[in-house]
Amino acid sequence: MSTTTAPRLKTSAMIASFADPGQRTASAPFGHALNRLAETDERVVGLSADLAKYTDMHIFRDAHPDRFFQMGMAEQLLFGAAAGMAEVGLVPFASTYSVFATRRAYDFVCLDIAEPKLNVNIVGGLPGLTTGYGPSHQATEDMAIFRAMPNLTIVDPCDSVDIEQAVPQLAAAEGPTYLRLLRGKVPTVLDDYDYTFELGKAKVIRPGADVVFVSSGLMTMRALQAAEELATHKIDVAVVHAPTIKPFDEETVLREIDTPRVAFTLENHTVVGGLFETVASALVRRGVGGRVTPIGLPDAFLDAGALPTLHERYGLATSAIVQKVLGELR
Structure with a gap:
């Protein structure tokens, strides 16, 4: 008599997808949407805090290496630099994990970006419970932190459709924005x-x-x-x-x-x-x-x-x- 057992689930990697088995997905919708936007708007630049691969910013980086800036593991520097770029008329998208954008760099986002209403687009990966790596990476309170900040627009997209359509609108919006990024293989739902x-x-x-x-x-x-x-x-x-x-x-x-x-x-x-x-x-x-x-x-x-x-x-x-x-x- 043979028995079968379900495969043992492993702790989710940082790049794990929450898509259901067999579900339609789009690969790196944010990265591709940003790349398309950059093709039509030379002001668009991308920055990351050593996490381009894990926030889908690598798509933009590889297509526009002269417009991508790797800031290293220094989120305060990441957003300070993005603010400076916005001051001179560029349209920066700055990506890192949501926990680092909200918990670690709040004061820089608040005073360098939100107070002067600069067009800086913050892209936060691993929002809420989209990683299994525990409280150090689970941004379960990111919207609560950022909702209190004046002038900041907050977007929580459902799927690849939302993300692809949101990117150009965020770039065109007045003042700073925060996108709760779904990355990797993202479900495609809303086109139905x-x-x-x-x-x-x-x-x-x-x-x-x-x-x-x-x-x-x-x-x-x-x-x-x-x-x-x-x-x-x-x-x-x-x-x-x-x-x-x-x-x-x-x-x-x-x-x-x-x-x-x-x-x-x-x-x-x-x-x-x-x-x-x-x-x-x-x-x-x-x-x-x-x-x-x-x-x-x-x-x-x-x-x-x-x-x-x-x-x-x-x-x-x-x-x-x-x-x-x-x-x-x-």
Whole structure:
């Protein structure tokens, strides 16, 4: 008698993909989008803090070596140099891991870039729970840190479609931006819907009569998957994708929440200071009633391990979302 066992999951590498097996993906969508933009705009330059390969900046580096600047493991220098380039009319995209951009270089971003409203585009890899390497690399609180910074636009893209369409809009936006980068083999999801990315706008990408999901980042992909599974339970779920966290599209989101439907927020971020609290504060300020249940990461330092295991453990997996909704509706 022979038995088969599932392969043992290994701790995720920094370059691990969160794509499901067999899912359609695009390779390095940020790098290719930046390269296309640079072909039409000679002001575009790229910088990295010794992480070009791991933030897909290597695509731009290899195509435009004269416009790429390797700053070494010095994030404060990275953003200070980017600020100087913006001062003289260039359009810099500066990439590193989100933990280093937010935790290590906050003061430089704040005073060198945000205060003078310079057109510096910060690209942060490994946002939220997209690596298994533990708290030193998991930027579970990056949006909370940056939301308090004046003048800074924050974008949390769902997939390769969002990223490819966001890059030129970020370059054209007034003032600094922060992109929560999904890198490597990034799922392609939103092209199956009547959707285009618009900076500062939320979009209803799936209608539904019973439940409404307001989601950002990779959790929009999971929201759509959960909605399909919940349909087998005769639960009709709407999905509102809100990729721009700041400035936030309160009009669209609150219009969808201010209904008899049961409402949830879904985010790849701690429930402290991210999408949920952005929505909650808008509800209170505008006097909109009703309860909103957050689905997101806990207010804690997370474990290291394999991404599928961690997403199940911390409630980001599709199956966990379905069980959360079913529990709320019982």
